[in-house]
Amino acid sequence: MTLLSICMPVRTRPDEALTCLRVLMRSQRQDFEIVIAGDCDNAAMLAGFADQHGDPRLRLLATGDRPLSPVEAANRLIEAARGEWLCLIGESDYVDPELCAVIAATIKRVPQADAIGWGSAGFTWPADRDGQEITHVPTRSELGILDQKQMMRRLFFWEDASNLPDCPFGVVHGAVRRSLMERIRDGFSGQWLDQDDLRWDHACKTVLMAGAMVYWERPMSVRGAGGDRSTRSSVTGSEPAADPAGPHAAPFPFSPGLGATARAALAIEAFKRRCGIELDGWEAGFVAACARDCETASRPQRFRARKEAYAAAIADWRGAPALAGFRPEFKFRTDTPRFQGHVDGRLYFDMDMGAPASAADFYDVIDAMLFPVALLDAKLA
Amino acid sequence: MAPFTRESDMPPMVSLSICIPTRNRQGYCIETMRAIAGSGERDFEVIVADNSDDPAPLRQAFDSFSDHRFRLVAPQGRVLSMVDNWERLIPETAGHWISVIGDDDYIDPAVGGLIRRFEGLRPDVEAIGWGRMNFHWPDNRPVPTLASVPTGAGCWASDRVDLQDRLFRWSEGRSRPSCGFGIYHGAVRRTLMERIRQTYGGRYFEHPVVDYDSNCKVVAEARSLLYCERPFSVLGECAASNSASALSLERLKVLVETFKTESASDLIRANPDFPFTLFEAGASLCVSIAATTVWFCRKYGIDLTGFEANFARAAMDECRYSPSLEAYEAKVANIRAGFAAWDGGRWADLFEPAPFNAPKTVNALSGVMEDMIHLREDRLRVTTPGEFYRYAEHAIMPVGHVVAGTRSFVT
Incomplete structure (x- = not known):
């Protein structure tokens, strides 16, 4: 029985996908599979790669007769997956197949677990970096069950949010049990996923439907990012629109081009509307997250543009008084250096440590200095 | 170059x-x-x-x-x-x-x-x-x-x-x-x-x-x-380091013989003030260091009040982290013999090592503990201490900020 299906749609960056696949296939584990699908532009490259390796763990789906949207591509991969657990990553990302060991150790202690999340790690590909980039990873390694109500507050009320909700659950860079996937499909639209922003679409559903959500603080995957930490992959959020004031869904006047916070909020709000969920009291948390999204900009010009665009959207949405909670400050001043070292359970370090050329290389660097996955079972014993 | x-x-x-x-x-x-x-x-x-x-x-x-x-x-x-x-x-x-x-x-x-x-x-x-x-x-x-x-x-x-x-x-x-x-x-x-x-x-x-x-x-x-x-x-x-003995008992024996030969000194052969053997099975860095500090204090008249009880705790600490039963038993026997000969056995009762508790892992627990990063070396692509230093510098404060005394940073 395949324990884990790692699903990866391949769209515009097949070279990056191949770097990930090469590392995945070096794993000696036999209890996982990789399900990939390309489009017309890269089908031949992927087919050549699959033929060359001849590894039954790698399954390449046939190219469709038309280009698929992100959600269509993801649904097709999930439909084809055979694993007991599923994880969806983007072509610029990486996930460690040792996730199988984490799943096994988890269900030994929490048999009812059906969603597993883990600490986040991000990597900006070298060509997209604008000088030195300091990143951080969580260094703790506790594993525990998270309370569903708490997760709902974090996701829908933006409690304890950074620029994004602090919710690590869902099939995108998370592991979800097949039974839960099916409950979600049957309980909502009959589709595995409904929105092109796959991450937040599925996070909403997982948080509402999961029987037991288990979180391990230690990162198990890497999200590949573009310049200024913008989302690079079609599975971790839709690409930003060229025009920050572009089309949006009234009465929520935030466009995807504003930033990651706006994109997450658009997906969450679309989900709420679809399900008829009406909540009060989440706006302040969201506005504060908008401010933090501005603060992720490392260039003053970009910071100012983002601040103005968010401010206009907030004022348009809730009126000028709502701006009282929107006070972003530019953090990356040239006279204030970035911190490197360990503080508050996070290691801050130069992303060029070990000169990683890919998300998989980067994972190799952090894997060497984080709690060993192989010891998780003994730690929990 | x-x-x-x-x-x-x-x-x-x-x-x-x-x-x-x-x-x-x-x-x-x-x-x-x-x-x-x-x-x-x-x-x-x-x-x-x-x-x-x-x-x-x-x-x-x-x-x-x-x-x-x-x-x-x-x-x-x-x-x-x-x-x-x-x-x-x-x-x-x-x-x-x-x-x-x-x-x-x-x-x-x-x-x-x-x-x-x-x-x-x-x-x-x-x-x-x-x-x-x-x-x-x-x-x-x-x-x-x-x-x-x-x-x-x-x-x-x-x-x-x-x-x-x-x-x-x-x-x-x-x-x-x-x-x-x-x-x-x-x-x-x-x-x-x-x-x-x-x-x-x-x-x-x-x-x-x-x-x-x-x-x-x-x-x-x-x-x-x-x-x-x-x-x-x-x-x-390196393989020829004194500290390499911590990884291999065989290596320890070779190093001890070399040290005895090349450090022909009465200071380490016999020390009535601290009669713990440095060269037999069960020798440890803990005992070697203590032999040095005791020698110094005795020779130059430095007050050692409290040392005996503290050293007994240190010796038990040394035994507690033995990687194997063999290493534990050798260390305990060595240290117990030293305590028996020290001041007519006056301090021997202070040395009560806990029973051997096999560690779950030996040298496998990577991660950040007490602000120290521990890295699994089989995963590193650097091969010398100089290369390692440059690698690790990515995760610590740059020299320039330390030398300048910079106190404000952005996380």
Whole structure:
């Protein structure tokens, strides 16, 4: 029985996908599979790669007769997956197949677990970096069950949010049990996923439907990012629109081009509307997250543009008084250096440590200095 | 690579002298020199004291390099003990500050910037300590190994009385007293080294356990001691290192025999003040260090009140972390025999080691614990301490911020 299906749609960056696949296939584990699908532009490259390796763990789906949207591509991969657990990553990302060991150790202690999340790690590909980039990873390694109500507050009320909700659950860079996937499909639209922003679409559903959500603080995957930490992959959020004031869904006047916070909020709000969920009291948390999204900009010009665009959207949405909670400050001043070292359970370090050329290389660097996955079972014993 | 020079080219006074005593580990020594030579710093010198049986490899290395910052002190007609090889280094130095590292270690000459900052803050500073990384050379990994990197960057003045309590009386009761000051992977002002020579028997170093000999004298004498958590050097452990014994009992036996042969000193053969054997099965660094500190305190009349009970705790701590039952039993037997012979067995009842508890893992637990990064070395692509230092620098405070005393950062 395949324990884990790692699903990866391949769209515009097949070279990056191949770097990930090469590392995945070096794993000696036999209890996982990789399900990939390309489009017309890269089908031949992927087919050549699959033929060359001849590894039954790698399954390449046939190219469709038309280009698929992100959600269509993801649904097709999930439909084809055979694993007991599923994880969806983007072509610029990486996930460690040792996730199988984490799943096994988890269900030994929490048999009812059906969603597993883990600490986040991000990597900006070298060509997209604008000088030195300091990143951080969580260094703790506790594993525990998270309370569903708490997760709902974090996701829908933006409690304890950074620029994004602090919710690590869902099939995108998370592991979800097949039974839960099916409950979600049957309980909502009959589709595995409904929105092109796959991450937040599925996070909403997982948080509402999961029987037991288990979180391990230690990162198990890497999200590949573009310049200024913008989302690079079609599975971790839709690409930003060229025009920050572009089309949006009234009465929520935030466009995807504003930033990651706006994109997450658009997906969450679309989900709420679809399900008829009406909540009060989440706006302040969201506005504060908008401010933090501005603060992720490392260039003053970009910071100012983002601040103005968010401010206009907030004022348009809730009126000028709502701006009282929107006070972003530019953090990356040239006279204030970035911190490197360990503080508050996070290691801050130069992303060029070990000169990683890919998300998989980067994972190799952090894997060497984080709690060993192989010891998780003994730690929990 | 710029060539190194020979002993005839004496440099003018420099800020820092880095001393590298070496014996029969020329390959490591040359790698260490290469790594240090890569520094863009100018205000330092490196003195290599070669005590090898064959002088040719290092002589040839210096012939093929020419870097005025490096000088070679050739072997004498006979093999010197380690302490004598260290002793002859100091008169060869021209630095205001002196530091000694092993031939398989690394030191960043940029530590000169830290020294200048500390001199500005405390003109009377005489000893400077810093954090140290640990790294096993690839040839010294018979079992899984971990490298370590301290991540802090704080600086402070250390309290000498507290240091003396830790080093002389072992007040912490841990298997090794935390000291952080001494000439080995630290910097000592030349004037303090001269005062040490005048005060302690007309020599810079006396005891065969030379690093702790220096620690004792520096902690006893220094007027002001400043410490920086940020690491500036790497303790390398190659297959021929003393510390390699921690990874292999076979290696321990070989090293003990070599040490006995090359350190022909009554100081370590028989010590009635501390009759613990250093050379039989169950020997440990804990006992070697204690033998050195006790020797120093007895010889120079330093109060040892409380040491006996503290050392018993330290010895139990040493046994607690034995990697195997065999190593545990050997250590316990060795230490128990020492306690039985010490002061007529007066302290023997204090040594009550906990039963052996097999560790879940040995050298496999990577991660960040107490602000120290532990890295699984089989996953690293760097092969020397110098390369490791440059790798690990990505995760610690840059030298420039430490030297500038920067306090505000963005996370």
